[in-house]
Amino acid sequence: MLIIPVKEGENIDRALKRFKRKFDRTGTKRQLQTRKQFTKPSVEKRAQIQKAQYIQRLRDLENI
Template sequence: MITVEVRDGESFENALKRFKRKCEKVGILSEIKKRQHYEKPSERKKKKILAARKKMLKKLRLERRLNGD
C-alpha cells in the first residue's frame, strides 16, 4: 500500500506528483496493464523469447557500431 502524506505548505499537485512517482517506481501501473487481459502461458513465453531476441540484436548492433565494423 503506497501512502503519501501532504507536508506543511505543500500543494496537492506536488503531493500527487510524488504519489505518481512512487506508483511508477513500484510498478503498479505496469502490473495493472499486464493483468487487464488474460494471457495464455504459451503467449507469455513467445513474448519473452521475442523480447530476448530483440534485446540481443540491439546489443549486437551497438557493439558493431562501437567496433567500427
C-alpha cells in the first residue's frame, strides 16, 4: 500500500502527482495488465525473438 504524507498547506494536486509518480515506479499497473490475460510461453518466446531480430536489424543498418 502506498502512503503519501500530505503536508499542512500543501496543494492536493502536488500530492496527487507524487502519488502517481510513486505508483508508476512500483510497477503495479504493469503487473496488473500482464495478469489480465494469459499468454502462452511459446507466444512470449516468439515475441522476444522478434524483438531481438528487430533490434539486431537496426544495429546492422547503423553499422553499414
